[in-house]
Structure formats: structure tokens, C-alpha cells
Amino acid sequence: MIAEKLCKILEKPVCDHCLGRQFAQLLHGYDNKERGRILRTVAAMFVDITEYENRMYMSNFHAFRFHNIKNAAVKNKKCDVCGGIFRETEKWSERAVRKKPDFRTFLVGTKLSSELIRKEEEMWERVGIDYCEPIKAEINREAGKIIEKKGYAFDPKRPDVNLIIDVSKRKIKIEVNPIFIYGEYQKLVRGIPQTKWPSGKYKTSVEQIIAKPFMKATSGSGHKLHGCGREDINARCLGWRPFVLEILQPKKRAIDIKKTAKKIPGKVRVRNLRLSNIEEVRRIKEERRDKTYHAVVRCEHITRKDLKKLSVIKELRQRTPTRVSHRRADLWRTRTVRHIKASYINKKTFVIEVRTEAGLYIKELISGDNGRTNPSISSVLGQPCTCKELDVIRIHTKK
Numbered sequence: 001m002i003a004e005k006l007c008k009i010l011e012k013p014v015c016d017h018c019l020g021r022q023f024a025q026l027l028h029g030y031d032n033k034e035r036g037r038i039l040r041t042v043a044a045m046f047v048d049i050t051e052y053e054n055r056m057y058m059s060n061f062h063a064f065r066f067h068n069i070k071n072a073a074v075k076n077k078k079c080d081v082c083g084g085i086f087r088e089t090e091k092w093s094e095r096a097v098r099k100k101p102d103f104r105t106f107l108v109g110t111k112l113s114s115e116l117i118r119k120e121e122e123m124w125e126r127v128g129i130d131y132c133e134p135i136k137a138e139i140n141r142e143a144g145k146i147i148e149k150k151g152y153a154f155d156p157k158r159p160d161v162n163l164i165i166d167v168s169k170r171k172i173k174i175e176v177n178p179i180f181i182y183g184e185y186q187k188l189v190r191g192i193p194q195t196k197w198p199s200g201k202y203k204t205s206v207e208q209i210i211a212k213p214f215m216k217a218t219s220g221s222g223h224k225l226h227g228c229g230r231e232d233i234n235a236r237c238l239g240w241r242p243f244v245l246e247i248l249q250p251k252k253r254a255i256d257i258k259k260t261a262k263k264i265p266g267k268v269r270v271r272n273l274r275l276s277n278i279e280e281v282r283r284i285k286e287e288r289r290d291k292t293y294h295a296v297v298r299c300e301h302i303t304r305k306d307l308k309k310l311s312v313i314k315e316l317r318q319r320t321p322t323r324v325s326h327r328r329a330d331l332w333r334t335r336t337v338r339h340i341k342a343s344y345i346n347k348k349t350f351v352i353e354v355r356t357e358a359g360l361y362i363k364e365l366i367s368g369d370n371g372r373t374n375p376s377i378s379s380v381l382g383q384p385c386t387c388k389e390l391d392v393i394r395i396h397t398k399k
């Protein structure tokens with residue numbers, strides 16, 4: 001049965017890789033190339049024996065067929081299945097490493113050409129798929145072996161680079177994965193947005209301030225800042241806000257994070273910096289943490305006694321604020337105020353310290369946003385109140 005299959009494969013010229021791969025699940029401890037070489041020798045011997053035994057009775061047709069098998073078996077001409085792709089794979093892999101992108105770990109992927117897919121399917125139709133392995137798997141593995149030998153580590157989960165072998169274009173492409181850096185920031189001045197402002201209205205952002213020294217150190221092509229929530233442009237953030245900075249296509253990966261962070265100017269402070277990953281970005285974006293705010297409120301006229309009423313605000317209904325409704329979905333939500341503490345300054349001014357559930361709009365808690373937030377500080381005090389100054393003073397770790 002196997003001998004028959006072997007002869008069938010060898011009717012056309014195939015290389016050792018492609019021969020061995022059809023029996024990949026047999027003869028363990030060899031790679032396809034070694035397995036192919038062994039099988040080829042066995043086939044040659046088998047042909048010799050058959051020829052010898054049958055010489056006297058063979059028809060012309062049989063003689064021709066055996067002659068072919070023997071030639072294919074012995075000469076190992078250009079492969080009819082892969083066209084010699086494995087020799088090229090070796091060349092491409094070495095070229096990729098020679099380009100010296102800064103990486104330590106890698107993953108290989110192969111984009112087959114339609115021709116190669118067709119040839120492989122033809123072979124399977126002819127000889128069956130009982131013990132075979134797909135050619136893609138072998139190309140990936142062979143390229144991986146060569147690159148590992150140069151001192152790099154295979155990492156299927158979080159590789160520094162993806163090496164993509166494109167068979168029809170006959171080349172290897174290097175996709176450099178981003179670097180992720182976790183940290184926590186404080187924004188000590190007002191008037192800076194968290195991320196780059198599209199219209200150019202704000203010259204800088206927390207993102208650009210933090211990213212600048214890292215861009216210089218890594219020669220990346222771009223950056224993104226993923227924050228655990230965001231504060232208002234005019235609000236300071238005195239609590240430490242977790243973030244992950246993403247540097248795209250870094251040319252240099254091995255950087256001293258702590259040393260680089262020292263170059264961030266004083267408007268923004270950072271701490272607890274370390275390497276991170278895409279999973280942490282997802283986690284940070286989904287996390288819903290309580291926030292404590294400090295706000296200076298302007299009103300028409302209040303007394304110390306009036307301020308005591310504010311403790312009735314526990315739960316409120318809040319519709320997407322007018323000021324952001326053009327870019328966020330307009331919907332009603334219920335949000336909790338954990339506690340609220342008000343201190344009298346003068347009859348037109350007081351300050352509040354308020355801890356709220358994530359996603360509560362604090363300016364609207366004060367103003368009421370024309371009834372879109374209810375109850376509000378304005379509705380409870382029975383007069384229009386506005387937020388004059390706002391700081392995030394704490395981003396809580398637990399609810």
C-alpha cells in the first residue's frame with residue numbers, strides 16, 4: 001500500500017521535502033527532507049527489485065513507467081509540487097535577518113500562491129492525504145528553524161515581529177509589532193486634552209507629552225495613548241490615571257523605560273512604568289473605576305445650611321450632555337453618587353468633593369444640563385450652579 005503510494009508520487013519529479021511531507025505522520029524523529037531522502041532510497045530499491053523480477057514479462061508500457069519512477073527517484077529533478085520553494089525559503093529567511101530589524105522574538109506565516117495551492121491539491125487527489133502535512137506548515141517551520149539558528153526565539157503569542165513569506169511575490173515581509181508601555185499619569189495643568197486634538201486647536205496633549213521621549217528612543221512611526229477613562233480638557237488630573245502607550249513600528253525595542261520617562265516635562269507626571277501588551281490595553285479600556293472629583297461651584301446665593309441638602313443626591317438619571325451629544329450616542333443612563341461633601345466659601349461660591357461611579361458627567365451633575373441630569377446640585381439648591389474649576393483627585397482601584 002505505502003510502496004504503491006510512493007511509486008505514484010514518484011511518477012513526477014518531487015523534491016525530498018514534498019516527498020517526505022506526504023508521509024509526515026510516519027517515521028517520527030525525522031524532518032520531511034530526511035524522511036523524503038530515506039523513502040526515495042527505499043523506492044529506488046523497490047523499483048530495482050520489481051524490475052528485476054518482472055523483466056521477462058513486462059509490457060512496453062510498464063517498462064516506461066518503471067523507467068520514469070527510477071529516474072525521478074534517483075535524479076531528484078526540479079520539484080513538480082513546490083518548484084523548489086524550500087531552497088528559496090532559506091534564502092528569504094536569511095535575508096530577513098540580515099536586514100537587522102531590532103527584534104528578539106518572531107512568528108512566521110506563509111501566504112501561498114494559487115499555483116502552489118493547486119499543485120498541492122493535485123498531489124493529494126492523486127495519492128491521498130492519509131499521512132500528509134500541509135505545505136504551509138512545513139514552510140513556516142523550515143523558515144523558523146533557520147531564524148532560530150541565528151539566535152532569535154519563536155513566540156506564537158506576542159512576537160516582536162511577524163515574518164510573512166509571500167510565495168507569489170517571492171519575498172519575505174517584516175511586520176514590526178508595536179511596543180506597549182503601561183504607566184499612570186497625573187495632569188498638573190488645565191487646557192490640555194488627553195489625546196491629540198484633530199483640528200489643531202490644542203497644540204499638545206497628554207499623549208504627545210508622554211510619547212515624545214519614547215518616540216525619540218524607539219524611532220517609532222506613530223503612537224496611541226489608551227487611557228483608563230479621560231478627564232476634561234480644563235480639568236486637572238491629580239489622581240494617577242492608568243494608561244498604556246503604544247509605539248507603532250519601533251526601530252529600536254530594547255529601551256530603558258525609566259530613563260526615557262525622566263525626559264517627560266513637568267506638566268505631566270508618570271509613575272509605575274513597565275512593558276505591557278495588547279491584552280492590558282483591552283482591560284484598561286473596559287475597566288470602570290470610581291472617581292473622586294474636587295470642584296469649585298459658582299451659584300446665585302447659598303447659606304451653609306443649604307449645602308446640607310446636597311447629601312440627598314444618591315442616584316441620578318443622566319442623558320448624554322448637550323456639549324458632547326454631537327459625538328456620543330444620545331441616551332439616558334442611571335448613575336450613582338457614592339458620597340458628596342460640600343464646603344462653604346462665600347454666598348456665591350462653594351466647593352464639593354464627590355465620589356461617583358464611572359461614566360457620570362460631573363459638570364452636568366452640578367448644572368443639571370437643562371433637566372437632562374436629574375436630580376442635580378442646581379435642582380436640589382433651586383438655583384443655577386456652574387462648575388468653575390474641576391480636578392480629578394482620585395481614580396479608585398476598587399468600587
Ligand SMILES: [Zn+2]
Nearest residue numbers: 015018079082
Ligand atoms: Zn518540493
